[in-house]
Amino acid sequence: xxxxxxxxxxxxxxxxxxxxxxxxxxxxxxxxxxxxxxxxxxxxxxxxxxxxxxxxxxxxxxxxxxxxxxxxxxxxxxxxxxxxxxxxxxxxxxxxxxxxxxxxxxxxxxxxxxxxxxxxxxxxxxxxxxxxxxxxxxxxxxxxxxxxxxxxxxxxxxxxxxxxxxxxxxxxxxxxxxxxxxxxxxxxxxxxxxxxxxxxxxxxxxxxxxxxxxxxxxxxxxxxxxxxxxxxxxxxxxxxxxxxxxxxxxxxxxxxxxxxxxxxxxxxxxxxxxxxxxxxxxxxxxxxxxxxxxxxxxxxxxxxxxxxxxxxxxxxxxxxxxxxxxxx
Numbered sequence: 001x002x003x004x005x006x007x008x009x010x011x012x013x014x015x016x017x018x019x020x021x022x023x024x025x026x027x028x029x030x031x032x033x034x035x036x037x038x039x040x041x042x043x044x045x046x047x048x049x050x051x052x053x054x055x056x057x058x059x060x061x062x063x064x065x066x067x068x069x070x071x072x073x074x075x076x077x078x079x080x081x082x083x084x085x086x087x088x089x090x091x092x093x094x095x096x097x098x099x100x101x102x103x104x105x106x107x108x109x110x111x112x113x114x115x116x117x118x119x120x121x122x123x124x125x126x127x128x129x130x131x132x133x134x135x136x137x138x139x140x141x142x143x144x145x146x147x148x149x150x151x152x153x154x155x156x157x158x159x160x161x162x163x164x165x166x167x168x169x170x171x172x173x174x175x176x177x178x179x180x181x182x183x184x185x186x187x188x189x190x191x192x193x194x195x196x197x198x199x200x201x202x203x204x205x206x207x208x209x210x211x212x213x214x215x216x217x218x219x220x221x222x223x224x225x226x227x228x229x230x231x232x233x234x235x236x237x238x239x240x241x242x243x244x245x246x247x248x249x250x251x252x253x254x255x256x257x258x259x260x261x262x263x264x265x266x267x268x269x270x271x272x273x274x275x276x277x278x279x280x281x282x283x284x285x286x287x288x289x290x291x292x293x294x295x296x297x298x299x300x301x302x303x304x305x306x307x308x309x310x311x312x313x314x315x316x317x318x319x320x321x322x323x324x325x326x327x328x
Contacts, residue, residue, distance in 0.1 A: 040166035043114035045158065046134045050310030052210040052280055053156060053163060054134055055143070058112045059083050065137040066113075067314045068163060070154055070290050071192055071208035072144030075123035076314075077106055080130040080138035091124055102127065113143065121147065134312060142210070142314050145292065156209060157287040158280075159302045183259040187297040192290065193275070194297050197256040198267075199225040203276050205257075207297065209288070210314050211279030215239075216267045218247065220276065226250055226269060237268050245270050258299040260286065280313075281306050 046054040046065055053068045064083050074093070077085045088105035095101060106125035112118040123141070132139045148154070153166035185194040192207040198216070201224050205214075216224060221231065234248035247270030255262040257278070266281060286301040 040153070040164060041114060041116060042162050042164045045161045045163060046137070047312045048310045049158070049161070049284065049307030050280075051134075051312035052212070052310075052314060053158060054139070054312060055113055055163065056135075056137060057114075057140070057143075058110070058118065059108055059140060060110050063137050064140045065134050066140055067142045067210055069142065069208065069210040069314075070145055070156065070292075071206065071210065072142055073146060074144045075121055075141070075147055076103075076144070077108065077123050077125050077141040078128070078130040078139070079125075080132075080140050083138055083140045085125045087125060093124060113147070132312065139312070152292075154290040154292070155287065156283065156290070157302075158209075158284045159307075160287065183298065184291075185258050185297045187291070187295045189292060189295050191275075192292075192297070194257070196276075196278070197254070198276070199253050201225060205276040205278045207288075207290075208277045208279050209283040211277055212309065212313050213237075213249070213281055214265065214267045214279040215247075215273055215275075215277040216250075216252075216269045217273045217275065218269050218271050221250075221269050224252070226252070231269055234269075237270075239268060239270060245272050247271060255282070257282070258297065260299055260301040262301075281309075 043055050046056060054065050055068045057064050057066050060083075062083050064080070076093075079085060085106040085108065088107070091103045091105050092100040093103050103124040103126055106123055108121045108123065110118040111121040123146075126141070130139045130141075148165065152168065153164070155164040155166075157163070187194045187207075188204075193204045194207065195202060196205045197203070203220065203224060208215075216226070218231075221227075231248045231250060234250045237247045237249045239245045239247065247268045249266055250269050251264045251266050253263065255265045262282070262285070284306045285303050286299055289298045291297065
C-alpha cells in the first residue's frame with residue numbers, strides 16, 4: 001500500500017487503509033493543529049447545493065473533479081475526455097439492488113485531492129465513461145473511504161460547501177468524548193448504518209450522501225406506517241442500480257436522526273433493495289460528522305429546507321416525471 005511521506009496531510013491518503021474518523025467538529029481553519037488534531041484540511045465542494053458532494057482533484061497532473069461520499073468504500077474511476085485510466089484485471093462490484101456490474105482494476109499513479117500531495121491510488125474502472133464537467137473540470141469518478149487513512153475526522157458540511165478531513169493525535173484526547181455538541185449515534189463500521197426513527201418507528205438506515213433521494217425497501221414500508229394504498233397514490237419512480245428498480249416517491253410524516261427532526265421528507269419506496277438509505281435530501285440540510293474508528297455519527301441541522309435538486313450525481317439523475325439513476 002503506497003504511502004506519501006511529503007507531509008502529514010498525505011497520511012490521509014493511504015491506499016486500502018482501514019478508514020477512521022473522530023466525532024468532534026474540526027476547527028474552522030483550513031489547515032492547522034490543535035490539542036487533538038495533528039493536521040486538518042478543508043476542501044471546497046464544487047457544483048451547486050443540490051448536487052452530490054464533489055471535490056477538486058488532480059489526476060496525473062490534469063485538473064479534474066470526483067464525487068466524494070463516506071457511504072462508498074472503493075475508489076471508482078471513469079474515463080472523461082483527456083483523463084483516462086488503464087484497464088487491469090476483470091473485477092465485479094455489488095450495487096444496492098444486490099446485483100453486480102463488471103469493472104476492471106486500475107491505478108492512478110498520481111492522485112491529489114484539494115491541496116493534499118499526490119499519491120498512488122488503486123481503484124476500479126467503470127465501463128461507461130463520463131462526459132460531464134464542473135467548474136471546467138471533467139468528472140472522473142467517486143472517492144470512497146478507501147482513499148482515507150486511519151484516525152481521521154470526516155466533517156461533511158454540504159450547506160457550508162466543504163468537507164473537512166483531520167488527522168487525529170494518538171492517543172485520542174478527552175475532547176474526542178464530547179463530539180459536535182449534539183446526540184451521537186452508534187454506527188456500524190463496515191456499512192455505515194445508524195438507528196433512526198421514521199414515522200415514529202425505529203429502523204436502521206445506511207448513510208449514502210450521494211444518493212439523490214432517500215430510500216425505503218418496499219418490504220419494510222408497512223412496518224414504517226406506509227400502506228399500499230398510500231403508495232398507489234404516489235408518483236412512480238425508477239432508479240438505476242445494476243438494473244432499473246421500480247418504486248414510488250412517498251413523503252414520510254417524520255424522520256428523526258441524531259436529535260434532528262424532519263417532516264414530509266421524500267423517500268423512494270423501492271423493490272429489490274434491502275436497507276433504508278438516507279441520501280442527499282437529508283444530508284443537504286446539515287453538517288454530518290463520521291467517526292469510523294469508534295463507530296459513531298453525529299448530525300447538526302443547519303438549514304430548514306433542502307436546496308433545489310441538482311443534476312450532478314455519481315450517476316446522472318433525471319427528475320422529469322420522477323426518474324432517477326443511481327449507481328454504487
